[in-house]
Structures are given as structure tokens and as C-alpha cells.
Amino acid sequence: MKVGIPKELKNNENRVAVTPAGALELTKLQHEVYIQRGAGAGSGFPDEAYEKAGAIxxxxxESVYNIAEMIVKVKEPIAEEYNLIRKDQLLFTYFHFASSEDLTRAMLKSGSVCLAYETVEASDRSLPLLIPMSEVAGRMSIQEGAKYLERPAGGKGILLGGVAGVKPANVLVLGGGVVGTQAAKMAAGLGANVSIMDINLNRLRYLEDIMPANVDTVMSSEYNIRELIGNIDLVIGGVLIPGGKAPSLITRDMLRLMKPGTVMVDVAIDQGGCFETSRPTTHQDPVFMVDDIVHYCVTNMPGAVPFTSTLALTNATLPYVLMLANLGWKEACRRNEALGKGLNIINGTIVYKEVAEAWKLDYVEMSAFLA
Structure with missing residues (x-):
């Protein structure tokens, strides 16, 4: 198969979808690997390393899209890529369709096959291709939150861990999944007082067992959120509905309950965000203020640490890339149920229910295309 790896065009996105090691695994199996010059530079992988691995x-x-049967990316195509995508071409990347109607309609129009990292789902309901980037984003959310709590950045001027004789910051983490767990661990490690919320009591019991003493577990509800946020310095939004829009847990009217300079980091922004006042931002211009509350809503947080992120991501994606290249998308998805759940759009038809519901579009069962 002809596998194409274009350079990521999203703002400050320095990750690359296939490392030189991955390119070598593909070329060893007689696949043709085409990579855009400079695609790996931001992650520390020079063009020469890809050439040594047998890539072209x-x-x-445009050249990559023109020749490739399968495009492997990190982030969703942006507008200038839409017209490069052709009918029957397989795209394997993060799409997050529920956060962009324009992207959804563009991919429907292209007639391509869109296989989304974020909805590949194992039998235990885990999301193996989302987990590594959720780990990175969860940990980064505390780094970024701590930075924007600084007064020159618009925050309250609070040191997350405090010092002797001065109380540490109070952190609220919404969602006890991978993002929330990693965020709580990082915040607790820096000495903050942390509250982590979830709607799953069994998950809260688990978190209660593994977290240090400065982390409290709280059942998530609007009432409990309103009770807590008046005394919170940093809010991390890490809720997830696989493939669907994230729920708005912090509404506009709740902002008046917070003190000026409170920081909110919306890690769920890829799926539309879990704060009503969120809107997508970039690493170039990461924050904005609403009612004196700092909002950090960067849609590709792991792109700021591309060396770590690229290795973590490709460790997870490469086995699936090899499977798709060896078998083609239909046979690979027939044989691997987890991979099949990654199918979101096939030749102009939505086959993932939550994406269709997000934009009130028609939906067809994926099985109709795999028969």
C-alpha cells in the first residue's frame, strides 16, 4: 500500500504521525512510504532518518495526498487540505467530528474513508489511541494552569503548591478518566488541594484508593460544582463522551461564583468543550478572558511537547497502521472489532451514531459497509 505522511498544518502542531522506526516497519513489509519534507523535524526526526528507513x-x-492510498496524520485536516482528499482515500487520524460541522461536511463531500483514532474502542471500552494523548494532556493541563495562575498571565498570582505558612491552591478536576486522573496526580504532586469529580461511583472508589491524601473524590452534580467553585483557583475540564459532544458542566452564570483570576483549562475542547464559555484556541494565542476568568482552550495541547507526544502516540497507532496497510481498511476492520469502531465516515455516509447526532445528519450502521 502507498502510505502518505503529510506535515501537520494545524497551528503549532509539531507532532508527526509515523516515526522513522514506523516507516522502517512499513517498508520492510514492501509498503511504499511517502513523507513530506520536514514533517518529522518538530518532533526531532530529520528527513535523513526517514530516507534511511526507506521512505520517499x-x-x-499536495504531493503526499496525490499519491497516497492511506493518509496517516495526527490532527484533523484543516480547510486548505479538504480539496486534496479524494474519494476512497483512507484517512487515519484524530478527527473529533462532533466539534466541527465544517470538517464533518467536508469529509462527507470528499467521499473518503475516515477512521478516527479517538473512537477506536477495545472490548473493555477503553480507547487505546486516545489514552496516550489524554495522559499527556492531563499532565500538561496542570503545567499550563499553574503558569496562567501567575499574575502576569492574568491569574490570581497563586503558587499551586503554596509555601510554608501559606495555603496551596485549590484545584477542581471534572472527570475521573485518563485526563482527570493524570491531572489530579500532577496537581497533588505539586502540593495543591485537589477535588476530583465523576458520575461513576465505582470510579470514585478506585480513585479514592489510589490517590494521595490531598485528593478528595466528589460525586459530580451541578449542585456540588456550584458549591465548590467559589473557592477554586484552577478548574480542569476532562470529561469525555466517546465520539460525541462534551457536556457543558460549567455554565456562563457559574463564572460569577468564581473569583477574578481563576483559571479554567478545557481539555475537552476537542469535543466541543465542557465549559459553556469555551472556544478553541491555539498555542500561539492560548487564553482569553470571560468575566475576569482565564480560559485556556488549546485544541492540540500535546503538540507543545512533540517529542514525548509523538513517541507516545505512535507506540499505540503503529500496530493499527500496519494492519490497515497489510489488509486494507475493510478486512482490517472485519478482523479487528476495536479498529472497526474507529470508522466514522465511509464514502459520504456517517457510520458513527454520535457524530450524526451532533449535527442532526443521517446515520447508517457501519456493518452495512463491512458485509
Whole structure:
């Protein structure tokens, strides 16, 4: 198969979808790997490393799309890529369709096959291709939150861990999944007082067992959120509905309950955000203020630490990339149920229910295309 790896065009996105090691695994199996010049530079992988692995370097994004049967990316295509995507071409990347109607309609129009990392789902309901980036984003959310709590950045001027004789910051983590767990661990490790919320009592019991003493577990409800946020310095939004829009847990009217300079980091922004006042931002311009509350809503947080992120992501994605290249998407998805759940759009038809519901569009069962 002809596998194409374009350079990521999203703002400050420095990750790359396939490392030189991954390219070598593909070429060893007689697949043709085409990579855009400079695609790996941001992650520390020079063009020469790909050439040694047997990949063919191409000068621009258009050249990669023109020749490839399968495009492997990190982030969703942006507008300037839409017209490069052709009918029957397989795209394997993060899409997060529920956060962008324009992207959804563009991929429907292209006639391509869109296989989304974020909805590949194992039998235990875990999301193996989302987990590594959720780990990175969860940990980064505390780094970024601590930075924007500084007064020059618009925050309250609070040191997350405090010092002797001065209380540490209070952190509220919404969601006890991978993002929330990693965020709580990081915040607790820095000495903050942490409250982590979830609607799953069994998950809260688990978190109660594994977390240090400065982490409290709280059942998530609107009432409990309103009771807590008046005394919170940093809020981390880490809720997830696989493939669907995130629920708005912090509404606009709740902002008046918070003190000026409170920081909110919306890790769920890829899926529409879990704060009503959230809107997507970039690493170039990461924050904005609403009612004196700092909002950090960068849609590709792991892109700021591309060396770590690329290795973590490709460790998880490469086995699936090899499977798709070896068998083609239909046979690979027939044989691997987890991979099949990654199918979101096939040749102009939505096959993932939550995506269709997000934009009130028609939906067809994926099985109709795999028969």
C-alpha cells in the first residue's frame, strides 16, 4: 500500500504521525512510504532518518495526498487540505467530528474513508489511541494552569503548591478518566488541594484508593460544582463522551461564583468543550478572558511537547497502521472489532451514531459497509 505522511498544518502542531522506526516497519513489509519534507523535524526526526528507513521524501502536502492510498496524520485536516482528499482515500487520524460541522461536511463531500483514532474502542471500552494523548494532556493541563495562575498571565498570582505558612491552591478536576486522573496526580504532586469529580461511583472508589491524601473524590452534580467553585483557583475540564459532544458542566452564570483570576483549562475542547464559555484556541494565542476568568482552550495541547507526544502516540497507532496497510481498511476492520469502531465516515455516509447526532445528519450502521 502507498502510505502518505503529510506535515501537520494545524497551528503549532509539531507532532508527526509515523516515526522513522514506523516507516522502517512499513517498508520492510514492501509498503511504499511517502513523507513530506520536514514533517518529522518538530518532533526531532530529520528527513535523513526517514530516507534511511526507506521512505520517499516529497516536497509538499499536495504531493503526499496525490499519491497516497492511506493518509496517516495526527490532527484533523484543516480547510486548505479538504480539496486534496479524494474519494476512497483512507484517512487515519484524530478527527473529533462532533466539534466541527465544517470538517464533518467536508469529509462527507470528499467521499473518503475516515477512521478516527479517538473512537477506536477495545472490548473493555477503553480507547487505546486516545489514552496516550489524554495522559499527556492531563499532565500538561496542570503545567499550563499553574503558569496562567501567575499574575502576569492574568491569574490570581497563586503558587499551586503554596509555601510554608501559606495555603496551596485549590484545584477542581471534572472527570475521573485518563485526563482527570493524570491531572489530579500532577496537581497533588505539586502540593495543591485537589477535588476530583465523576458520575461513576465505582470510579470514585478506585480513585479514592489510589490517590494521595490531598485528593478528595466528589460525586459530580451541578449542585456540588456550584458549591465548590467559589473557592477554586484552577478548574480542569476532562470529561469525555466517546465520539460525541462534551457536556457543558460549567455554565456562563457559574463564572460569577468564581473569583477574578481563576483559571479554567478545557481539555475537552476537542469535543466541543465542557465549559459553556469555551472556544478553541491555539498555542500561539492560548487564553482569553470571560468575566475576569482565564480560559485556556488549546485544541492540540500535546503538540507543545512533540517529542514525548509523538513517541507516545505512535507506540499505540503503529500496530493499527500496519494492519490497515497489510489488509486494507475493510478486512482490517472485519478482523479487528476495536479498529472497526474507529470508522466514522465511509464514502459520504456517517457510520458513527454520535457524530450524526451532533449535527442532526443521517446515520447508517457501519456493518452495512463491512458485509
Amino acid at each position: 521524501l516529497l516536497p509538499d502536502t
